[in-house]
Amino acid sequence: MQALPETSDAAMTRSGIRLTPQRRYVYEALMERRDHPTALEVFLRAKERMPSISLATVYNCLDALTESGLVRQVNCDRSSSRYCPNLVPHGHFFCKGCGVVFDVPVNPGNQPAWEVPSGADVSHVEITLRGLCPACAQKSTHPTSPL
Amino acid sequence: MQALPETSDAAMTRSGIRLTPQRRYVYEALMERRDHPTALEVFLRAKERMPSISLATVYNCLDALTESGLVRQVNCDRSSSRYCPNLVPHGHFFCKGCGVVFDVPVNPGNQPAWEVPSGADVSHVEITLRGLCPACAQKSTHPTSPL
DNA sequence: ATTTTGTTTTAGAATAATTCTTGATCTCAA
DNA sequence: TTGAGATCAAGAATTATTCTAAAACAAAAT
Numbered sequence: 001m002q003a004l005p006e007t008s009d010a011a012m013t014r015s016g017i018r019l020t021p022q023r024r025y026v027y028e029a030l031m032e033r034r035d036h037p038t039a040l041e042v043f044l045r046a047k048e049r050m051p052s053i054s055l056a057t058v059y060n061c062l063d064a065l066t067e068s069g070l071v072r073q074v075n076c077d078r079s080s081s082r083y084c085p086n087l088v089p090h091g092h093f094f095c096k097g098c099g100v101v102f103d104v105p106v107n108p109g110n111q112p113a114w115e116v117p118s119g120a121d122v123s124h125v126e127i128t129l130r131g132l133c134p135a136c137a138q139k140s141t142h143p144t145s146p147l
Numbered sequence: 148m149q150a151l152p153e154t155s156d157a158a159m160t161r162s163g164i165r166l167t168p169q170r171r172y173v174y175e176a177l178m179e180r181r182d183h184p185t186a187l188e189v190f191l192r193a194k195e196r197m198p199s200i201s202l203a204t205v206y207n208c209l210d211a212l213t214e215s216g217l218v219r220q221v222n223c224d225r226s227s228s229r230y231c232p233n234l235v236p237h238g239h240f241f242c243k244g245c246g247v248v249f250d251v252p253v254n255p256g257n258q259p260a261w262e263v264p265s266g267a268d269v270s271h272v273e274i275t276l277r278g279l280c281p282a283c284a285q286k287s288t289h290p291t292s293p294l
Numbered sequence: 295a296t297t298t299t300g301t302t303t304t305a306g307a308a309t310a311a312t313t314c315t316t317g318a319t320c321t322c323a324a
Numbered sequence: 325t326t327g328a329g330a331t332c333a334a335g336a337a338t339t340a341t342t343c344t345a346a347a348a349c350a351a352a353a354t
Contacts, residue, residue, distance in 0.1 A: 018350085020302070039340085054304050059341070064302095077222055078312075080340065091261055093269070102264075110258035114238055114251045114274065119281030122240070127261065128273040134266030165321080167331070186311085201333045206312070211331095225341075227311065 015068040025050050026061035027070065027085075036074060036082040036092070036101040074101070076128060091127030097136030104129060162215040172197050173208035174217065174232075183221060183229040183239070183248040221248065223275060238274030244283025251276060 008027045012019045029045035030037070043058040062083055065071040072084045076094045082101055091104040106127060116122055132140060155174045156166060176192035177184070190205040209230055212218040219231045223241040229248055238251040253274055263269055279287060
């Protein structure tokens with residue numbers, strides 16, 4: 001009987017990285033709202049709880065969390081990296097209109113097949129969709145009604 | 148009867164962007180070796196034919212070509228963007244060992260592989276693989292033999 | 295308990311890639 | 325030919341990120 005949501009402490013302890021207050025706040029900033037904040041946004045959130053934390057430390061912590069596998073770094077084109085604590089395999093959708101990012105479940109069985117040269121060792125697959133989110137798509141098909 | 152490879156001029160004219168010598172050299176730098184050069188590498192190649200060209204112009208040209216759809220910009224994590232003139236839909240493989248990038252043919256499956264919220268308008272899908280290319284994979288499984 | 299050793303944090307400097315600015319040049323159409 | 329707008333070059337500026345060095349901290353070994 002242990003399906004209770006894991007605490008950030010437990011997650012970090014399990015992952016093997018040293019538990020520090022800074023890392024805890026950074027991780028919680030990511031877990032509290034499961035959107036896809038940039039390092040700067042994480043910094044601002046962590047600062048609310050620990051005003052002395054520095055941006056460099058947030059970058060350090062995010063790196064440590066990413067390395068240890070507790071967090072995924074998500075990139076789209078060359079805009080700031082975003083961070084995602086959802087560890088279930090999934091893709092990401094980036095809205096060109098409002099910039100929102102959301103997780104996209106992938107059906108493992110239905111994936112398109114890709115052919116890598118024999119001998120290549122694929123360790124990571126990333127699926128990135130771009131387009132308009134429902135809200136922005138609607139706006140663009142309903143231009144200002146010419147009354 | 149026109150399956151002959153299209154000239155860069157023809158491609159640009161068709162795409163609707165204005166044909167300038169700089170754009171021509173940039174495009175040819177991409178077509179002559181179909182690897183995945185960075186803007187800097189394109190700059191160096193274009194410079195061989197037009198020593199006066201500037202890096203800023205190469206960036207401008209690559210943007211224009213990308214916008215007009217003649218070229219694709221390809222990103223991996225936060226390393227320099229790379230450019231790819233292969234317009235057939237495909238994914239990209241990035242080798243963590245030697246940094247080589249190559250195209251990966253993708254056979255679209257017949258089942259939807261991902262689920263976007265209804266109303267979202269997906270305009271672009273990108274598939275990125277990371278791992279070790281055959282050469283690097285072999286090196287890493289054959290560590291220095293302890294004689 | 296104290297020293298040692300290694301890790302983490304911080305602030306600020308440094309870097310790298312890219313974008314922006316400005317004035318000059320070019321191109322096309324009237 | 326003469327504008328109007330697009331493009332170019334050079335260098336400055338911006339942005340995100342990484343690096344550096346010193347201080348603080350933590351765990352292990354004495």
